[in-house]
Amino acid sequence: MSKCKEGAMNAKQELVNKLQKDILLWQGFKPQGIGAVDAIGLGEIEKVFPNGVFPKKAIHEFISLLPEHSAASDGFIGGLLSILMKDGAACVWISTARKLFPVSLRLFNVDPERIIFIDVTREKDVLWVMEEALKCESLAAVVAELNDLSLIESRRLQLAVEESGVTGFVLRKDARKSTTNVATARWKITPVPSETEDGMPGVGYPRWNVELTKVRNGNPGSWVLEWGGDRFVEVTRVQQTNTWYNNEERQIG
Template structure:
């Protein structure tokens, strides 16, 4: 019996070490990244740690979902680069209005936008960017991606410790990829306190469809300028009424 328990404990330790190396758990003596104020999302990740040095897949199907995804990514990037650093944002054409990134807490002068006309060239550029240790993060607006191609991208971030965000708008297939997570963002009406003019904070329905060694789930969140908060304080009918008041 003791031999079996020793084997089980050793397997547990090996799994822990592998997850630490892949970025899914903080390594021994390493503190969790306090820059990421993800609120209830932390509960979904193994060890309550957002995987850095890994690739994250985001799926969108409509223009509004694509814009919401880009806003959500801007919030995450703004948190990651609070202490400086640069991000590379890759795509086949311009898809983001840089000055608007300030609304999501991301300084546009910390982002380098590169447009690669052909998607097959974009994949190569994305792999090279993810291999660059000088970057904090890389966003790749790439529609199609095969499993073997995603494996190469994963190997790149494991070596460089750069965090990759792969936004796939209207992909033809949703087969498995070598990514730590798969997300889908849907826009929600911005909740506005009664009697207040203007627009509220950005809000999303956040669907974490897949997370390696974690717990997928769905949340309704808003970003309040510092972190993500759950939308408990207003019911949907109140949000609709507020929108009517300030239309």
């Protein structure tokens, strides 16, 4: 191969690499050096995202099949909000039939007074409010409960988060509708029985099976996480004969 041809191929590859990096930045994925400081506290889960960084300038979709799945998603998002809102920023939560009890968010160190709850009657109003709220750079996140999210609607939301840097969470309640959208990640959160300490009354910390069924430019997977009072705790489990055996717990974040 001539040096001229080899030089042209190297230049072309450099251009492709630069375009890939630019696209990841536009989608909210920061370089790894920044990510170490900007970690969200999800441990191994964060490694499946490009550059090992949880994408904040992105739309995250949560799929719920049953009411208990919706409650589990609310709790998991509460844990994420405790990190996203740690600098005093506010959050907007929009719904047509909200079931969340605001005070319950204190379990995840989230002050409910810093969340603006907006209850509307129509789904299209939820989408309009979410798009407008996502344009407000002073917010940490926007949460919207929806039955459906189309490709065009998701594109409008993604454009808004790319401009403002606000994280968007969509809780899709009607999972029977299979839709294509541009959400960066699709999550499925289901409850897992908690464990109590020996001799201690009451119930243990909330636990979830956290499944990432879609990760743009990343690797889907499934984990078990627990909310350890002030952060996520990763729990490694093995299922045998319908019984969960706790092999290891380790603090993350």
